[in-house]
């Protein structure tokens with residue numbers, strides 16, 4: 390048996406790398422990253438390819454190893470080429486993020502050391518780093534001491550946990566779920582609708598409250614609806630407001646909604662996945678006034694803090710409520726319960742083993758300081774205003790309301806013919822050109838294009854390029 394073990398050990402040893410292997414891997418990876426970043430300004434924002442990355446299947450997993458060189462080539466041609474390029478500053482579709490380089494280094498370090506950040510006992514320092522990130526975001530929202538939270542993979546999971554905490558805090562029983570009511574608007578992110586299902590509240594009523602002409606929740610209508618629901622014996626459960634809707638960038642009147650939630654004793658959640666980090670700016674603070682009245686909030690560092698994908702956060706004003714909803718003990722974890730100075734992420738979320746997500750947020754904030762983030766966010770707000778003013782110089786352009794944050798929407802109305810067909814064609818043309826990327830949406834039966842500025846690499850020259858591409862494409866399509 391010992392001989393057999395030794396033989397297996399010899400084969401398994403290949404999983405460990407030598408110092409020389411590591412040097413060569415990291416150098417090749419660093420070169421790859423460097424080539425990617427140094428050519429980024431020339432790379433298209435979108436590549437509409439025929440093969441759609443099918444080449445990855447040409448290298449199936451095998452018993453035998455494959456060279457890193459060959460794999461990097463596959464990454465280059467099949468992964469980092471086709472489709473959308475979210476690292477590009479010319480990506481202004483959906484909600485951009487970016488991918489700060491120090492976060493990549495943090496991910497590397499987190500993976501090499503593989504600290505276990507589920508429980509405080511196992512990696513106290515790492516958990517402190519995560520809790521520091523959460524405290525910093527709680528301060529940003531304006532939550533008091535005693536607030537808590539969890540670093541999630543993104544805003545969708547944060548919203549889901551938020552809804553579950555609201556459900557649990559209300560104390561309602563499953564037999565009453567069909568009488569529960571959740572208040573939101575039609576512009577709420579669709580992950581909230583999914584969360585309602587995951588939270589077992591499929592039979593609950595999702596009320597979409599009417600919006601004003603800026604696509605913000607009408608608070609009078611909200612309060613009336615809550616009252617009439619109560620009169621009918623329904624159970625108002627939670628208000629899900631948005632601080633920056635994904636589609637249009639609208640911020641619901643949080644201050645007033647907070648008062649209504651208070652008057653009627655409802656859980657008030659703010660989905661600030663997109664807009665939350667604008668709280669670092671004076672403008673954002675004004676627009677999101679009252680956000681501190683909420684009971685919980687979602688905020689996405691992989692959006693407004695420009696981190697690579699994989700970073701969202703749920704923040705909860707009364708940390709006990711998050712803990713009560715999410716914690717569970719297990720016999721085999723009994724040794725870990727003696728370390729209680731700091732909250733353990735596993736007690737505040739459905740996750741146990743997880744990536745050390747805090748490091749990718751902590752490192753850039755430490756290395757750069759907060760100031761450049763604030764400046765970048767102010768820059769994005771101004772770039773959007775600039776675009777909004779400039780696009781109106783093109784004859785035939787019709788714009789949506791003045792942007793509250795960093796999303797502007799508009800459409801071209803041709804003198805003759807179907808405007809929707811024109812704008813669909815316009816967005817297709819922009820995608821097949823690929824130099825810049827914008828996405829489209831529809832609103833009240835009309836197709837709109839939208840510009841969302843949130844990549845930290847988007848600057849004035851990119852917005853000017855977007856304007857000139859738009860002008861050119863409109864001319865070309867109009868001339869047909």
Ligand SMILES: *Cc1c(COP(=O)(O)O)cnc(C)c1O
Nearest residue numbers: 543544545578635660662663701
């Ligand atoms: C992006 C977004 C979400 C979803 O977050 P993910 O990080 O993509 O899971 C939810 N709500 C709003 C307002 C968003 O912008």
